[in-house]
Amino acid sequence: MRRISILGSTGSIGTQTLDVVRSNDDVTVAALTAGSNIDLLEKQIREFKPEMAALWDEYKAKELKLRLKDMAVRISYGMEGMLEAASIESADMTVTAVVGMIGILPTIAAIRAGKDIALANKETLVTAGHIIMSMAKAYNVKILPVDSEHSAIFQSLNGQDKKSLKRILLTASGGPFRGRSAKDLAKVTVEDALKHPNWVMGRKITVDSATMVNKGLEVIEAKWLFDVDLDQIQVVVHPQSVIHSAVEFADRGIIAQLGTPDMRLPIQYALFYPERRPLNTEPLDLFELGTMTFEAPDPVTFKGLGLAYKAAKAGGSMPTVFNAANERAVAMFLDRKIGFPDIANIIEFSMQMHQVIPEPSVEDILNTEAATYDFIESRW
Numbered sequence: 001m002r003r004i005s006i007l008g009s010t011g012s013i014g015t016q017t018l019d020v021v022r023s024n025d026d027v028t029v030a031a032l033t034a035g036s037n038i039d040l041l042e043k044q045i046r047e048f049k050p051e052m053a054a055l056w057d058e059y060k061a062k063e064l065k066l067r068l069k070d071m072a073v074r075i076s077y078g079m080e081g082m083l084e085a086a087s088i089e090s091a092d093m094t095v096t097a098v099v100g101m102i103g104i105l106p107t108i109a110a111i112r113a114g115k116d117i118a119l120a121n122k123e124t125l126v127t128a129g130h131i132i133m134s135m136a137k138a139y140n141v142k143i144l145p146v147d148s149e150h151s152a153i154f155q156s157l158n159g160q161d162k163k164s165l166k167r168i169l170l171t172a173s174g175g176p177f178r179g180r181s182a183k184d185l186a187k188v189t190v191e192d193a194l195k196h197p198n199w200v201m202g203r204k205i206t207v208d209s210a211t212m213v214n215k216g217l218e219v220i221e222a223k224w225l226f227d228v229d230l231d232q233i234q235v236v237v238h239p240q241s242v243i244h245s246a247v248e249f250a251d252r253g254i255i256a257q258l259g260t261p262d263m264r265l266p267i268q269y270a271l272f273y274p275e276r277r278p279l280n281t282e283p284l285d286l287f288e289l290g291t292m293t294f295e296a297p298d299p300v301t302f303k304g305l306g307l308a309y310k311a312a313k314a315g316g317s318m319p320t321v322f323n324a325a326n327e328r329a330v331a332m333f334l335d336r337k338i339g340f341p342d343i344a345n346i347i348e349f350s351m352q353m354h355q356v357i358p359e360p361s362v363e364d365i366l367n368t369e370a371a372t373y374d375f376i377e378s379r380w
Ligand code: NDP
Pocket: 007, 008, 009, 010, 011, 012, 013, 014, 033, 034, 035, 036, 037, 038, 055, 056, 096, 097, 098, 099, 100, 102, 120, 121, 122, 123, 146, 147, 148, 199, 200, 201, 202, 203, 204, 205, 263
């Protein structure tokens, strides 16, 4: 019997994780957390009966407590609530499905408590990868990727000697604006950016896919997860999103993982690793697919991808600036305060103004995040 905690249970990854729980009768839920979606969290608590649950919003947490008077569930709120959920005694795995750097402290708490991590929250690895990966080693916990590309890499590497890994081929759909020019992107709207061709995801990651900042975050995520150099990671635009990523070995043999786009596969694989369980999903029909195509990313139109490599090369606190500036800029874009190309411009400008802190501590990372927000606030 497996017992899990889910941070961000009301989101796209969170709800799909609960779908996986629904179809496997040997996994139970110890804790659930959400930001403010009280209605959905209440429903989830009634269905999955966790020991505790938390909302970020204190007032909503109080209301939730009242609504759940008839149930034996502890309700908490804020960061304290998330930390408690992340490290709850009875769970053996924490699924990190919150969006953004808010996931850093709970992920650290979960590792300290000896929980394996099913990691969707890539912003945590991008900003604190050096801390998370070395802690995971020290506490002997597994970091199992949920991101579809990283799961594909992980699945392709399975059983192979890591020393023979030559390259990672990280695939990207190219997002809704693939093939467009930088000039075209000046006019795109929030609605245009939220139309992803192949995946239905949370709003932030959908915008990140449109800017290709998501692929930049994933390059840094892959660097930490698989302990490779940046020049061993090649981004390949593959609009059909059928090859979820691939690895090339020393003998130039390439192993890839393919399938129809369905996040429940990488989620289920992380939950039950190394077992492969049946999944009720659409099988890939190669005849219907017919062709797969590949192209190089366009670095002029999608400046964010190049900025990610730049941030990763600079190292230290620079990936935090890259990520924090993006988080703030995407929120401003979704609020219609800035245009689409401003997202990459804000990231670039924030990076230019930053003095790198090498080997930043968690405190340095959180201070860098706050300083980046202040800087952006003062200029836009
Ligand atoms: P969503 O926006 O759909 O969900 C985010 C979750 O986090 C929700 O449960 C939300 O609660 C909660 N949350 C938001 N703000 C806070 C806060 N301040 N404090 C506590 N909880 C908060 O995101 P996704 O599921 O799309 O993405 C989650 C993570 O997974 C991201 O890091 C993303 O990059 C990564 N990922 C997602 C993929 C996908 O297919 N969606 C694919 C690969 C990676 P509420 O509902 O109450 O707002």
